[in-house]
Amino acid sequence: MARRSNHKAKQYLTGYLFVSPWLIGFLAFTVWPFFQSIYLSFTRYNIVSPAKWVGTANYRMLLTQDELFWKSAWVTIKFAIISVPLAIVVGIALALLLNINVKGITVFRTIFYLPSIVPTVATSVLFIWILNPNIGLVNRVLEIFGIKGPAWLNTSPWAFYSLVMMSLWGVGGSMIIYLAGLKDIPVHLYEAATIDGANAIRKMRHITLPMMTPVIFFNLVMGIIGSFQYFTQAFVIAPNGGPQDSTYFYSLYLYNRAWKYLDMGYASAMAWMLFLIVIVLTGLVFRTQKKWVHYGG
Amino acid sequence: MAAKEMREPMKLKFWLIWIAAIVITVVVFASGHSTPRKYPERKLVRFWHRWQGDWEKQVQKICDAFNESQDKYEVVAVSVPGSGADAKFILGVIGGDPPDLMSMGSGAVPNMAANGFLTPLETLMTPVEKTEFFKQSYPAIRDIGTYKGSCYGVTIGADLMALYVNVKQLRDAGLDPDKFPKTIEELEDWGLKLNKYDSKGNLTRLGLLFSDVGYLSHNFGGGFNVKDDGKLELDTPQNLRALEEIVNYRKKIGFENVLRFQAGLNDIEGAASWAFMHGDLSITYDGQWRVEELRKFKPDLEYRVYPIPPPKVGGTPLGGLVGGNYMIVPISAKQKQGAWEFLKFWTGLDNPDRAATFYNMGGWLPYSPSVAHSPTFQKWLKHDSQFQAFLDILASPNCKAPPPIANLQFLNDLITRAEDQATRGASTPKEALQELESKYREESNKRKALGYEQ
Numbered sequence: 168m169a170r171r172s173n174h175k176a177k178q179y180l181t182g183y184l185f186v187s188p189w190l191i192g193f194l195a196f197t198v199w200p201f202f203q204s205i206y207l208s209f210t211r212y213n214i215v216s217p218a219k220w221v222g223t224a225n226y227r228m229l230l231t232q233d234e235l236f237w238k239s240a241w242v243t244i245k246f247a248i249i250s251v252p253l254a255i256v257v258g259i260a261l262a263l264l265l266n267i268n269v270k271g272i273t274v275f276r277t278i279f280y281l282p283s284i285v286p287t288v289a290t291s292v293l294f295i296w297i298l299n300p301n302i303g304l305v306n307r308v309l310e311i312f313g314i315k316g317p318a319w320l321n322t323s324p325w326a327f328y329s330l331v332m333m334s335l336w337g338v339g340g341s342m343i344i345y346l347a348g349l350k351d352i353p354v355h356l357y358e359a360a361t362i363d364g365a366n367a368i369r370k371m372r373h374i375t376l377p378m379m380t381p382v383i384f385f386n387l388v389m390g391i392i393g394s395f396q397y398f399t400q401a402f403v404i405a406p407n408g409g410p411q412d413s414t415y416f417y418s419l420y421l422y423n424r425a426w427k428y429l430d431m432g433y434a435s436a437m438a439w440m441l442f443l444i445v446i447v448l449t450g451l452v453f454r455t456q457k458k459w460v461h462y463g464g
Numbered sequence: 465m466a467a468k469e470m471r472e473p474m475k476l477k478f479w480l481i482w483i484a485a486i487v488i489t490v491v492v493f494a495s496g497h498s499t500p501r502k503y504p505e506r507k508l509v510r511f512w513h514r515w516q517g518d519w520e521k522q523v524q525k526i527c528d529a530f531n532e533s534q535d536k537y538e539v540v541a542v543s544v545p546g547s548g549a550d551a552k553f554i555l556g557v558i559g560g561d562p563p564d565l566m567s568m569g570s571g572a573v574p575n576m577a578a579n580g581f582l583t584p585l586e587t588l589m590t591p592v593e594k595t596e597f598f599k600q601s602y603p604a605i606r607d608i609g610t611y612k613g614s615c616y617g618v619t620i621g622a623d624l625m626a627l628y629v630n631v632k633q634l635r636d637a638g639l640d641p642d643k644f645p646k647t648i649e650e651l652e653d654w655g656l657k658l659n660k661y662d663s664k665g666n667l668t669r670l671g672l673l674f675s676d677v678g679y680l681s682h683n684f685g686g687g688f689n690v691k692d693d694g695k696l697e698l699d700t701p702q703n704l705r706a707l708e709e710i711v712n713y714r715k716k717i718g719f720e721n722v723l724r725f726q727a728g729l730n731d732i733e734g735a736a737s738w739a740f741m742h743g744d745l746s747i748t749y750d751g752q753w754r755v756e757e758l759r760k761f762k763p764d765l766e767y768r769v770y771p772i773p774p775p776k777v778g779g780t781p782l783g784g785l786v787g788g789n790y791m792i793v794p795i796s797a798k799q800k801q802g803a804w805e806f807l808k809f810w811t812g813l814d815n816p817d818r819a820a821t822f823y824n825m826g827g828w829l830p831y832s833p834s835v836a837h838s839p840t841f842q843k844w845l846k847h848d849s850q851f852q853a854f855l856d857i858l859a860s861p862n863c864k865a866p867p868p869i870a871n872l873q874f875l876n877d878l879i880t881r882a883e884d885q886a887t888r889g890a891s892t893p894k895e896a897l898q899e900l901e902s903k904y905r906e907e908s909n910k911r912k913a914l915g916y917e918q
Contacts, residue, residue: 211914211915211916213579213580214554214557214558214579215557215558215579215580215581215795216579216580219915221914221915224913224914225914228910228913228914232906232910233910234903299727299728300723300724300727300728301724301725301727301728302728318720318723318724318727320727321723321727322720322723322888323888323890407877407880407881408881410884410888411884411885411888411890412881423877426550426551426554427550427873427877428575428871428873428874429554429575429576429579430916432914433914
């Protein structure tokens with residue numbers, strides 16, 4: 168018996184040894200900074216000097232005196248409200264199209280997936296050109312139809328909606344998940360529906376969409392988290408917040424507070440506020456899942 | 465049996481490949497530094513800078529000249545481009561592996577100094593060098609690197625702005641480029657005359673455009689200042705006039721029109737694609753580095769450079785605001801003395817005439833009149849005579865440094881935001897400046913409450 172438990176302990180040890188490089192990295196670079204930032208959010212801290220305790224001052228000022236905090240939070244919330252549902256609709260629509268069995272469908276799937284693996288900085292630079300008011304592709308195409316396109320990235324509110332449009336560029340990632348979800352729907356459900364005389368719209372409404380809800384739920388949660396952390400594109404295109412602060416996203420403001428103004432304590436407080444917002448929203452989405460997410464097939 | 469014998473060498477080969485791969489990985493990633501050294505026996509001075517393209521080549525030439533001039537130090541230059549440079553520097557300092565010397569944007573110097581990232585350079589200077597530096601430097605250049613009485617940054621690339629004028633386009637429009645307007649109001653008229661439009665009413669050539677209220681305010685006798693006693697000079701009548709000038713002039717051309725035109729310009733600094741070179745801009749407001757670029761990339765373009773003229777009433781001639789690249793030594797640098805020797809070599813503190821060559825290579829403004837008046841600099845000036853306009857501004861008492869305050873970056877962002885709001889018509893110039901001042905006051909109070917340096 169003792170030999171057996173000894174063997175089991177050895178097995179555990181071997182297992183932990185194998186995962187230890189990741190575990191050490193996770194503890195040192197994620198868990199420790201995570202908890203450390205709670206402490207730092209109650210301090211005045213510039214990285215080089217020791218942190219000085221200031222109590223709840225950072226939070227107080229953030230909530231009562233910082234207009235940009237509210238402004239950037241609103242820009243981010245607005246972005247989440249528009250871009251997340253849009254990405255779900257476009258993602259599902261693309262997945263449905265790419266689920267059709269036609270010749271060369273794998274090539275189309277690859278083409279639609281490819282943009283999502285292009286580095287974000289490269290994509291942003293590309294969009295700066297595509298959305299150029301004079302020589303950009305979008306306005307050139309609009310010109311053919313006699314439409315004078317706006318100065319997309321240089322005027323408000325177009326700059327914000329340009330970023331929303333840009334966010335769809337990476338929809339290939341979620342599209343693949345939707346496609347996997349579609350493949351997972353049992354064929355017999357459609358067969359039964361056909362026998363019952365259901366048309367394509369009814370099949371979509373009563374089989375496809377309900378069966379896809381776990382995948383939609385997953386992408387909704389990831390989309391909310393992702394949109395609240397939206398940073399790189401905004402940083403590359405307009406590091407100071409764009410025309411009339413219309414693209415001053417929360418994470419961009421947080422970054423500027425931390426690295427430009429060396430206000431790490433304040434930035435930590437901002438990070439924790441963001442964490443709380445994301446937790447609350449994710450919690451709300453989780454609470455609603457019983458009403459609309461259907462598991463099992 | 466035979467199969468087993470065959471497998472043995474295969475197995476050996478497999479292990480040998482693995483061992484070789486591990487050894488190569490360790491050698492590549494664990495070696496002290498990946499930059500090749502020409503003088504490995506010397507003390508290493510690591511220099512981070514932000515120049516790229518042709519400028520990077522010039523910087524390398526200066527490093528090579530220093531390395532050949534003595535046998536104690538070797539300067540190894542690394543280009544750390546763009547917006548992430550300051551963050552990389554901060555991480556270098558806290559990670560205990562900073563460069564020994566870095567060229568930093570002037571706006572960041574006071575904040576870095578206030579937060580204890582930088583070495584006061586007087587601590588590296590001999591008493592004679594200290595006296596010479598403070599006595600010789602142009603006042604604006606000395607002031608911009610100074611924070612609370614200590615010198616934290618010495619420039620080798622100060623920037624000033626002036627007006628570049630396309631001679632041919634002016635003559636074609638019936639204007640005499642050698643009788644340049646003496647007031648901003650006259651200049652406005654010239655600018656409007658020089659605009660060109662296509663049949664749809666789109667701008668095809670921009671005569672002139674005013675921007676950068678932080679700079680222009682100095683031509684109106686103002687400037688965005690925070691005094692030592694905390695008194696704010698932000699929402700002042702002079703600054704208001706400067707902002708109104710920018711807004712009103714832009715209104716005359718049409719904001720959307722200007723925006724579209726500017727967005728279509730392929731205007732990369734340091735390259736031969738500057739819109740002025742290609743005739744898209746008739747009179748444009750730009751920095752001194754363009755003189756050297758024009759010499760290199762468009763030597764046959766006839767142009768003039770003039771300081772921005774003051775307004776008819778209440779202006780200041782030769783007004784300007786200095787900015788640019790500042791050499792700093794991190795507080796935790798390992799080779800501070802070597803960094804200082806290189807800095808001295810480049811700035812010309814010990815030999816102005818030798819250093820003049822370096823300033824000329826990049827089209828940089830010298831740190832002191834002793835360099836500007838040196839035979840080498842004067843000889844270069846004969847060929848690049850348009851550079852004189854910048855030297856005139858630099859020597860003027862109306863050429864100022866930004867206020868040496870810890871939250872200068874925040875103030876600069878507020879100024880940019882105020883100009884953005886006003887030029888887009890989202891607020892009037894007065895409202896924009898009022899908001900700027902109240903935002904700055906709020907931030908200052910916040911910093912005071914949290915115990916930050918002011």
